[in-house]
Amino acid sequence: MPPTASVATLVARARAEAADWDRAGELPDSVVAEAARAGLLGVGVPAPHGGSGGTPAELGEVCAHLGGACSALRALVTVQDMVTAAVLRWGTPAQRARWLPPLARGERRAAFAATERGAGTELSAVTASVTEHGEEIEISGHKRWVTFGRTADTFLVLGTADGRPAAVLVEGDRPGVRREPVEGQLGLRAAAVAHVALDRVRVPRDHLLAPVGLGLSHVVATALDHGRFTVAWGCVGMAEAVLDAAAEHAARRTQAGAVLAEHEVVRALLGRCAVDTAAARELCARAAHARAERLPEAVADTVVAKYAAARAAVRVTGGAVQTLGAAGCAPDSLVGRFFRDAKVMELIEGSAHVAELHIADRLLRRHGFNSAAHVARREARA
Amino acid sequence: MATAAEDVLAFLTRALGSPVGPDDDYFADGRANSLFALELVAFVEHRFRLTVEAEDLDVGNFRTAANILAFVTAKTGDRSPGAVTDAANG
Structure with missing residues (x-):
């Protein structure tokens, strides 16, 4: 596990400086280096592969700590974990030996490039082409909303090889990789987001991760499953931090001689926020347990945890802005920044709507109802 | 004690809703x-x-229950499906 003292130092710095990073639209290099030195970019990677071999619960706590200070810093851990998890799970021994140690130590910086203009929630619609040319693979396509796409040097790219999903590792310095920075987006502003164009980029064949056909159902699915887990814990940290800020404000702020917390409406709001926050933490802990035990329901439990935690983050940050009033709307307000970031959490790594459908489908399947098969049958009859 | 085949079919039926x-x-x-x-x-x-590697997924091992059972038998070497059942439940 990363030494607790280094994490605490980094979190303290993030608390003091994250508003500046948000305005600048990037994390300072020294912060990324500090995160790497603290071992935060390889928490989930086993020690033999250069990581610190933390448990899911330990990775979760790291993300909650970081998430409570700066969502972009938590997102740095998320993208690194997504890509290392995919390589660890589906890479060959040679690929693990080549990619994992530098990624886990932060010498390589990862990004996940799947989304396209016509393929967001529905990633099976990606059009980026993956074609074989002898001993090389050529990739062309336009990837959007790549977190740390401006600074990463190792992209996990989802493409299609004649209709079959393929996942390929692409170095950022290959000819044909072009990055277009995204600025001023709703949230996660310090996460160096970029649209990334790949114009006939060639990589060796051994950059293909898992056989063609498994790129989405297994490789990208593993990355997204890990992304949901760390985003969920980051949301717990956000909710806990703003709940604390709102309670402190309510307990101290006085207007016309009355303390804010004297008003029942304020106390009721804080009560709801406290329950949302605690429930999110417990669902994340349940997911961490399922993952540590490698239970078949780990993926589904993680969807539930991420859905609940993102919703809690949205509700609690909204409640905190409401409670803080002008102080929550001020340019450098932590609760204001988290309010913007929280909404993004309900969209990334599977939107809240899709999560609801997955959760309901899973429930209904136990009662013999498969919505996809049902619709197919009804349409066939019509 | 459920057999390996029964467990696989029960999981699939529950997970797929039919x-x-x-x-x-x-x-x-x-x-x-x-x-x-x-x-x-x-x-x-x-x-x-057992641990499933990428190469294990390549040839349709997971496309049907029968394929899964054949894969498990092959992967666990000389252990029979009965032994597989005992190991998992023991």
Whole structure:
């Protein structure tokens, strides 16, 4: 596990400086280096592969700590974990030996490039082409909303090889990789987001991760499953931090001689926020347990945890802005920044709507109802 | 004690929301959703105490219940499906 003292130092710095990073639209290099030195970019990677071999619960706590200070810093851990998890799970021994140690130590910086203009929630619609040319693979396509796409040097790219999903590792310095920075987006502003164009980029064949056909159902699915887990814990940290800020404000702020917390409406709001926050933490802990035990329901439990935690983050940050009033709307307000970031959490790594459908489908399947098969049958009859 | 075949069919039927026969290709017939492939891998690993590698997925090993059972038998070497059952439940 990363030494607790280094994490605490980094979190303290993030608390003091994250508003500046948000305005600048990037994390300072020294912060990324500090995160790497603290071992935060390889928490989930086993020690033999250069990581610190933390448990899911330990990775979760790291993300909650970081998430409570700066969502972009938590997102740095998320993208690194997504890509290392995919390589660890589906890479060959040679690929693990080549990619994992530098990624886990932060010498390589990862990004996940799947989304396209016509393929967001529905990633099976990606059009980026993956074609074989002898001993090389050529990739062309336009990837959007790549977190740390401006600074990463190792992209996990989802493409299609004649209709079959393929996942390929692409170095950022290959000819044909072009990055277009995204600025001023709703949230996660310090996460160096970029649209990334790949114009006939060639990589060796051994950059293909898992056989063609498994790129989405297994490789990208593993990355997204890990992304949901760390985003969920980051949301717990956000909710806990703003709940604390709102309670402190309510307990101290006085207007016309009355303390804010004297008003029942304020106390009721804080009560709801406290329950949302605690429930999110417990669902994340349940997911961490399922993952540590490698239970078949780990993926589904993680969807539930991420859905609940993102919703809690949205509700609690909204409640905190409401409670803080002008102080929550001020340019450098932590609760204001988290309010913007929280909404993004309900969209990334599977939107809240899709999560609801997955959760309901899973429930209904136990009662013999498969919505996809049902619709197919009804349409066939019509 | 449930046999390996019974456990696999019971998992698939529950996960896919309709009865699954030994040779049904549930990826082809539209019953699988985007989370199912990973859940299936996790089930097989957990139930039979083995690790599934990318190369194991390449040749349709996970497309039908019968293929899964054949894969498990091959992967666990000289252990019979009966021994597989005992190891997982023991």
